[in-house]
Amino acid sequence: MSLDVVVLRLREEQIELLLERRERPPFEGSLQLPALRIDEERDRDLETALDRLLAEWSLGDSYREQVCSLGSRERDPRGWSTTLVYLCLVPPTTDLARGQWYPLQSLPALRLAFDHIQLVARALERLRVKSRYSTLPVHLLGEEFTLSELQRAYEIILQTPMNTAAFRKRIHRAEILCDTGRKRTGKQRPAILYRIEAPSCVLFDQVMNGAEG
Amino acid sequence: MSLDVVVLRLREEQIELLLERRERPPFEGSLQLPALRIDEERDRDLETALDRLLAEWSLGDSYREQVCSLGSRERDPRGWSTTLVYLCLVPPTTDLARGQWYPLQSLPALRLAFDHIQLVARALERLRVKSRYSTLPVHLLGEEFTLSELQRAYEIILQTPMNTAAFRKRIHRAEILCDTGRKRTGKQRPAILYRIEAPSCVLFDQVMNGAEG
DNA sequence: TTAATAGTGTCTTTGAGACAATATAAC
DNA sequence: GTTATATTGTCTCAAAGACACTATTAA
Secondary structure (H helix, E strand, C coil): CEEEEEEEEEECCEEEEEEEECCCCCCCCCEECCEEECCCCCCCEHHHHHHHHHHHCCCCCCEEEEEEEEEECCCCCCCCEEEEEEEEECCCCCCCCCCEEEEHHHHHHCCECCCHHHHHHHHHHHHHHHHCCECHHHHHCCCCECHHHHHHHHHHHHCCCCCHHHHHHHHHHHCCEEEEEEEECCCCCCEEEEEECCCCCCECCECCCCCCC | CEEEEEEEEEECCEEEEEEEECCCCCCCCCEECCEEECCCCCCCEHHHHHHHHHHHCCCCCCEEEEEEEEEECCCCCCCCEEEEEEEEECCCCCCCCCCEEEEHHHHHHCCECCCHHHHHHHHHHHHHHHHCCECHHHHHCCCCECHHHHHHHHHHHHCCCCCHHHHHHHHHHHCCEEEEEEEECCCCCCEEEEEECCCCCCECCECCCCCCC
8 A cells, every 4th residue: 555645836836746757667767756655564654654755755844635545456557556645735945855846737748657647636626626715825835925925826726816805804814824024025015924823724714716706 | 454434324313323343353342333345356446345335234325425544553453454434424214234323422432443433533524524515414314305404404413503594595506406396294384395406515605604603 | 206016995796694574384 | 263384585794806096115
């Protein structure tokens, strides 16, 4: 039994996926997700196994959640296999120990190993659905961020423009941010830098529909 | 690797859980969830394994969804084990081939095998959270049902009274019901009997808060 | 000053929740 | 008629979404 992790980051207005070239058959030369075979000697439970996997990729304490399990006779040509799929969100500046980032747009042109393209689809679906009613996207931003950056993250994930006023009221009401006192300066009015109050995911009471409802 | 299913029904204003007495060690004499060890010869994938398990309990085509996976060295005293937890909702009149129904209220007094009490908690959590923003509870009703019965189901699951007018507007807007033309008669005004349009689970755009908001 | 983005105030619409009114059966 | 439950109409409030306005910096 194995773990497969869909690791995403946000970079230059695009969602990027972490993949690595596979060195041996089956699917030699194809790209694959960060994965791990559970080692019953070393891993006391699924969480520690996931920790071990993410440590190997130096993705230490990033946000993660279980997405689903898939198992079948066909997904691995060598025989029955089961995998537990996780979604992992990391900041834009994450340094890579292994693998490479691929923008989602490039995905159709890539050759992925096993059924990994479906695992990615499931994780993306989770990200998109959950972003409509929770603060999940904050985990794609850095330590400190502005409300505009957060709004942009939602817009990229949900692929629809958001209403700025409504968006801000909503985020403020959720009380998940705290003002760092610092500002992000640029060529224009500086924006307040926020941090998340707790590294969790808060659910809203209403679903966002974006600009066209 | 095994599947464990939390099967629930609604009966006499209570949620009931399907359990069976365990005949052999470990946890001999304790109660356990319907479970199955995946048979890589017979089961082509997880879905067919689940079908096989539910068929053994004559719970044929009832509603089911994956809740989570749990795996650790401790959950089975015989060694590492992983289970995939499913939630299954059945109508009140379901005939049992095996096991027995236990009202949730009686659960604290029961002795459950393994970590099954936690699996039940996870599945119940899913039912409660998802009932706030979806039509999930319809799967606990029979083929035909009235809006009052549906409202009562929500109230029992969420443990809070609902506003009747708001509830009905919401359900009608979701367009998941169709009028059977038949009526449920009693000692009072007959109520329209509805069927669900498709055996699925529709998400609302807003979360229900119940009477006190 | 202008350009550019940050942030807010106001209006409209939608739907939740409260509550009362009406409807339709059995008796 | 009375009783009991089903169903709907009206009101208020909260929040989304639209849109325009103000704020604050760099250049």
